[in-house]
Amino acid sequence: MSFLVLDSLKKSFGQTQVVKDFHMAIEKGEFISFLGPSGCGKTTILRMIAGFETPSDGTITINGRNQSGLKTSQRNIGMVFQAYALFPNMNVFDNVAFGLKVAGMPKAQIEGRVKEMLKLIHLEHLADRYPYQMSGGQQQRVALARALAPKPQVLLLDEPLSALDAKIRVSLREEIRQIQRQLGITTVFVTHDQEEALSISDRIVVMNAGRADQIGTPSDIYNRPSTRFVASFVGTLNIIDALVADPAANTIRIGDNVIPLREPIGALKAGDKVSIALRPEAGSLSESAKGDTALTGKVVSSHFLGSVVRTKFEVGGNQISFDMFNAPDKVLPQPGETVTLRFAASDLLLIKD
């Protein structure tokens, strides 16, 4: 049986249902990210696991034990908050020791455990500092040590990197992942930052309007988005309106281009509308239009973005972006110029609405 099971979870605030029949099974030691826009229900699920919110329906089971009826303080869960939430009247040592003191651990053991935790986050030298004497990154590392000190069975991270600057965010997320691997603790991470989710998760749950649109590995989520929402939310993606050309041959038509699809079109008829996704980095410019996985159209604009050049061209009423790596002698495609983009058939994804 899975370690953390969320079964038929529902949550309503008044008339508004923010979590709709959510199911998920998380294995021990897994790092799961809940990714989605504001108001999609990801934080509500986290708060239900923590016990801050009571589910309207459904159950949460941790290590085979139903958490219904258990207070937050009885769940043995660690949590790191977006706003650090260190106790301002306590120094680093006392903050990390708080959970251990509350649990009634002997003083000598508390000291040992706190030192161990401070060593883990490389802040042994700041044990006497107060929160206001530390940077945001340091405070969040202390918050992580405080959450881990009582050896929780699950670690919840509620957008812990959102309040930090970009450089600290990258280094801290790597540190969090490394500590999580080292301790093997089951972790649920909530974020609206796709790069964060893609870089540190074992699996990602993409949430949309209270439901999980897709649950999968970062590679699955990025390369094989199953819905239009996932495709548009994770990374930059071209969503192309196409028509079924020949269902028997599994081909579609985009403007004058007829292209085969790797995925089966299914029960659709010729002329039916379909949505196709194509990543901007998937293709490359080609001199000739030979081959069946190519799109030819007129350039609308070219933008220099530093390491890449993003060019938009129009095909059958769709504006399609593609990226090329920058090079000093690169000549940018000019508006009005006809270009051909070649790609692999597997790069085209059939999108469910």
Add this chain to the structure above:
Amino acid sequence: MKMTKFFAWLAIAIGLIYFFVPLLGTFEFSLRMRRGEYSFDAYDSVFSDVQFQQTFGFSILMALFTIAFGMLLVVPTAYWVRLRLPQMRPVVEFVTLMPLVIPAIVIVFGYLRLYNSSSYIPFTGSTFGTNVLLVMSYITLSLPYMYRSVDTAMRTIDVRTLTEAAEILGAKWPTILFKCIFPNVMSGVLSGAFITFAIVMGEFTMAALLNRPAFGPYLQLVGANKAYEPSALAVIAFAMTWLSMGLIQLVSRLSKMAPARSA
């Protein structure tokens, strides 16, 4: 520009004269008890008066009880309103403002009607009961100041997240309130305490009508029967109020220093 500055200084000068001349006059008068020379005889007379010592001591004791029980009422209330009942904030603010609107004499007559010796809760039937009633009435009078100072201090910390952080670490309500919240609103608690102290020390109506030997009625009694001592007492009362206000300033400055250093 220069004219504006002149009028600003003129306004300040008028204000200072308005406030300080009567005070200086009172102080000067309090020093004239001995004929033909200045002395502190009036202060000697006040400090050596047994009744002064008794009433002053009684009022200090009442002030301490008022602060202790008032804070036990106000801190959890402000905390709970902030955490769980934010929709009740206007109601609580209205209730805490009532003592400013309803005159003390109306409140004390209400008390005497409700808690007299022949009522169901006969507080005034015994000295101890009347003292309890006096403390409760002082809490009522100081409620607007206590609640606001504590609520303002709570606004500077993220009460909800701190509570949740403590809760998930296994803490129960008393630990959360007294170890995680209370120490962080101490500046507000102390500000409220000093202002309460100043109010209680000078309060007349409640103590006089409940017939308790407090400092306020003593001030009135001395004022009606003696010449120089009332002026000395007025100066002492002002000094106490200013000391309390100075301590409020000190506490709020010290509490402001910590966040400033973190910026």
